[in-house]
Amino acid sequence: MNWKVLKTEQDYNKASERLMDIFHATEGTPEAEELELLMVLIKDYDDKHYVLPTLNPIDAIKYKMEERGIKAKDLEPLIGSKGHVSSILSGRREITLKVALKLKNYFQLPAEMFLPTLEAR
Numbered sequence: 001m002n003w004k005v006l007k008t009e010q011d012y013n014k015a016s017e018r019l020m021d022i023f024h025a026t027e028g029t030p031e032a033e034e035l036e037l038l039m040v041l042i043k044d045y046d047d048k049h050y051v052l053p054t055l056n057p058i059d060a061i062k063y064k065m066e067e068r069g070i071k072a073k074d075l076e077p078l079i080g081s082k083g084h085v086s087s088i089l090s091g092r093r094e095i096t097l098k099v100a101l102k103l104k105n106y107f108q109l110p111a112e113m114f115l116p117t118l119e120a121r
Helices: 010-022 030-049 057-068 073-078 082-090 098-105 111-119
Strands: none
Touching: 010 030, 057 082, 057 098, 057 111, 073 082, 073 098, 073 111, 098 111
16 A cells, blocks of 8 residues: 555554554565555654653652652662652752762663753753
């Protein structure tokens, strides 16, 4: 099929269905080329029509803590004193670049998550 820029949700759904049909195409085949094109077209449509919510880094950290069964005191070796950890988790103290790096690595979070916090400085 000759694909064009996806302009309607119907076009988007049709492209998504086709993508799923050829998802495991063998590299170097016409289906693999079609798959690459569909991924670009679908991403373009997504970027234009859907806005992903930004996740607050403190909420993400708290979620990861709950997920792993970690308490605030467990972050003290990573961040600093009990008061420092408490201030960060409550939002009273900003996350510094150094702390953001440690939390990113410890919880395996994307670095971009901390950018809004760091840009506000």
